[in-house]
Amino acid sequence: MLENIKDIICSFVDVEHDSITADSKLTADLGLCSMDLAMLSSEIENEFGVVLSPKVFATVKTVGAIAEYIEQQK
Amino acid sequence: MKQSSVPSVKELLNEGAAKFGSATFIKYIENGQIKEKSFIQIRDDSECVCRLIRHGNNKKINIAVIGKTSYEYLVFCSGVLSSGNVFVPFSPEISVDEAAELFERADIEMLFFEEAFADRAAELSAAFPELKSVCFSQADEIYAKYSADSEYSSLSDIEEDKEQCAIIIYTSGTTGVKKGVMLSMNALVGNIMYREYCTDIFNEGVVALSVLPMYHTFCFSGDYIKNLKDGLQVCLNGEFRDIAENLKRFQPKVIRIVPMIAQSLLGKIKILLRRNPSLTPRQAAEEVYGKNIKWLISGGAYLSPELVVEYDKLGIFLRQGYGMTEAGCRISVPDDGVAFESVGRIIDLCEVRTLNGEIQVKTPTVMMGYYKMPEETKEMFTEDGWLKTGDIGYVTEDNQLFITGRVKNLIILSSGENVSPEAIERKFSSVELVEEVLVYGEGNKLIAEFYPNAEYAQANGINNIEQELERIVDSLNETAKSSHLISEVRVRDIPFEKTGPGKIKRYETKI
Known part of the structure; x- marks a missing residue:
């Protein structure tokens, strides 16, 4: 699942897939803005079939935390 | 005038019903289907x-x-x-x-x-x-x-009676108290009746995607009232986050946006170009925006000329307009002849002058005043009746307007959202760990900078002050509006510089 999330993130920010880790911070490390996060939430919903409001990113701040959140929602 | x-x-x-009849005016998604x-x-x-x-x-x-x-x-x-x-x-x-x-x-x-x-x-x-x-x-x-x-x-x-108040729009004021801008029907509709220079955009059947919130004047006046007059087809984006999907679905020719949207989608185009070297810039742009995209009209926040240049390379006119609800909305609008740094050409309804550098306006679409706030209304006008915009700038001979700074305290994020820092700062007034706080914007982020109460921290065994402040901010963020989310916490060792008794000197917002 982490790999799929990294793939999606790579369509928003120009970073190498392999340079993204579970600990990468979405805003501070990867540079995603609130607009990116909004679109990311939509793509994650489509990919994993879970409801993910952009507001979740106030507390879900890393790539690994997204994976954990999806697991909890499933 | x-x-x-x-x-x-x-x-x-x-008039729309008589002229455009059963042609589609509004398109939207309901339960996965286009309506x-x-x-x-x-x-x-x-x-x-x-x-x-x-x-x-x-x-x-x-x-x-x-x-x-x-x-x-x-x-x-x-x-x-x-x-x-x-x-x-x-x-x-x-x-x-x-x-x-x-x-x-x-x-x-x-x-x-x-x-x-x-x-x-x-x-x-x-x-x-x-x-x-x-x-x-x-x-x-x-x-x-x-x-x-x-x-x-x-x-x-x-x-x-078109002279009577038709709409009251509450806007964030610099003092944090919202003020209700009263516009007559003549002002609300009159503001779209300017002479249009973009002759190939605002025509019958042209597809526009509406992505901004309609409770904002820029969107309601443009995406709804103006498009109704001109006979465009308006596709409603619905949730902000569905924009990528809706661009492909509706293939718009024109979109009213805020700079952050253009910046974010440009990022996607650049990634596509880097990973697919055989694509031309225009092809990559069409992958993201759809095949028909031609115009992006920006408003609500500063648009960097660099971004305009990048979009020109994609065959997309990204230009900005300028206005304020108090003026009925538009003061200047873009056309394809304006300079990259300009905020558009002053519309033929408006007269603009600069006094001590401040842009001041006279227009028949000016507000009737702030609802039940005569003092605040008076403060918005000069003695000879010009509306004070609070922005610094100049006008060129060919009627282009340039804004060089803001005289307001208000934080205007690059998303176009207006945030009153005082309103957020007040939330920390009962937090004993916080001695002083200043909220300001950088790009599209809100930063909260604290001067903590070190004595309180010591007395209560708080060793990591920054971590504790982050925890407090996270908890406030949970109930905050999305435009009021604090993205970063900064801690300082010395008190803030003051402009007067207890009044912290504000930083200039960095956009």
Whole structure:
């Protein structure tokens, strides 16, 4: 699942897939803005079939935390 | 200067129905399916809402409409505007407390709301027992009961006074107190009746995607009223985050945006180009924006010339306009001949002068004043009647306007959202660990910088002050509006510089 999330993130920010880790911070490390996060939430919903409001990113701040959140929602 | 023969929204709806008839005006997604509504349909549905309002109600009242952009939202707004009453839009994110305060101040007597607001509407009804409220979900019943062949049909036959207040729009003030800008029908519609230089955009059948919130003047005036007049097809984006999918689905030619959207989507285009070297820049742009994209009209926040240049390379005109609700919306609009750094050409309705560097405006579409705030209204005008914009800039010989700075405290994020820092700072007033706090914007982020109370920290065993402040901010973020989320916490060792007793000197917002 982490790999799929990294793939999606790579369509928003120009970073190498392999340079993204579970600990990468979405805003501070990867540079995603609130607009990116909004679109990311939509793509994650489509990919994993879970409801993910952009507001979740106030507390879900890393790539690994997204994976954990999806697991909890499933 | 006075404009002659400005139509009302009701007349625009009738003209649209007569001129463009059953052509699609509004497109939107419902349960995964594309729905279409014609110019005739929206006119007829709006008339039903108008009759509902006037059924048993003869006096002029102020009516709040709360909802995300949807077909029903537009119908209820139009119904209010066609009924001779006053339309008062609010953000769908508004809290019960803020709504209660503003309802009181705005003398709201009736409320139309989307289903997501139902719980808050119930609380407001309890607080205001006289408030009549109607949910958008009752729309079909209203259309059936108040149709043109019903016993109520004559209720929509009214004589309009276009000089009277038609809309009150609450805007964030520099003091943190929201002010209700009153516009007459003549000002609301008159502001779109300027001479247009973009001759290939605002034409019948051209597809526009509407992504910004309709409770903002820039969007309501442009994406709805102007497009209704010009006969465009308006596709409603719905949720902000679905924009990538809707660009592919609707293939728009023109979009009104804020700079952050352009910046974010440019990022996607650049990634596509880097990973697919065989694509031309235009092809990559069309992958993201759809094949028809030609114009992006930016407003609400500073647009960097670098971004404009990048979009030119993609065959997309990204240009910005400038205005303020107090001026009826537009002061200048872009055309394809304006300089990258310009905020557009001053519209033929407006006169602009600069006094001590400040842009000041005279226009027939100027506000009637702030609702029940005569002192604040007076402060907005010079003694000789010019509207003070609070922005610094200059005008060139060919009537292009350039803005070089802001004299306001207000944080304007690159997303176009206005944030009153005082309102956020006040939330920390009861936090004992916080001695002083300053909230400011950098790009599209809000930063909270703290000077902590070291004594309190020591007395209470708080070793990692930054971590504790982050925890406090996270907890405040959980209940904050999305535009008020603090992205970063900074801690300083020395108190802030002051401009007067207890008044922290503000930083200039870095955009």
